[in-house]
Amino acid sequence: MKNNRGYGALRRAWGWGLALCWLAGGVAAAEADCSRATAPQRCELNRQGNVSCNDLPADGRHACLQFYTPALSCLRERDAKRCEALRAAHSSCGGLEGKARRLCINERLPPPDCARAANPARCRARAEAELKCADREIAQRLCVRKALQGE
Template identity: 50%
Template sequence: MKAWRLAAWGACLVWSAPEAAGSESLTEFCARAEAPQRCLTHQQGLLSCQDMPDASRHHCLSYYTPSLNCHRQRDSRHCEALSAAQTACGSLAGADRRQCVDARLPKPERGCAAGETCGDSPAESRTTALPLFE
């Protein structure tokens, strides 16, 4: 039952996003939420992945949704860069937004050969950015 409520809450956020109506900015929309920072990061991730098919949207969201607290992340430099990139790419959506965010993210500190994993997490183990479209 709890999972159903969370899914319904997420669906309400998607359907009521201000970009769909075009009436207010994302910041103004989330300012009225009980958790405005969480709302903002969630909406930023959704805007980045809205054009992805359902099969790959979950991975896209886990990569492009900024964390609320970068100090607790394994790679805090990447986390802070993702938050700044999402803010800088505020007017874009979908593939354009992913391309904008990817251009602003730092390159991995250690080199990775083609096909070699770069780290432990799925985001770190990717050698290339998520596809812009499928």
């Protein structure tokens, strides 16, 4: 009987390497071409969000993607005007990436609709704090929190 003690780990490492190469190629292909995606419209919207947040480190990217990725349909959104404005802003800021794109989009977004908020004054104060802290990428949430606590 042969001694095969080292071959299992080698096989696993080889399998993981192939899997990672396959995933990396799939992600790059998915970012480049949304026409071959299962849901091309959703793919394009996600790509727009990624272009807006591609310069941020991983810990700040999630909140950025939530804010700058347009919804698939604005009919179900709480703030439908903002949703439509975000879609229009993405199309008008098409050639920009990263921070320049975020600033371009922020200039074109309307203030949030505080009419239906539980506390309209708090909603307006938060909107003002977010505008004041818009230039901070990673520390934006901390800046907004400090601005709201200062009241």
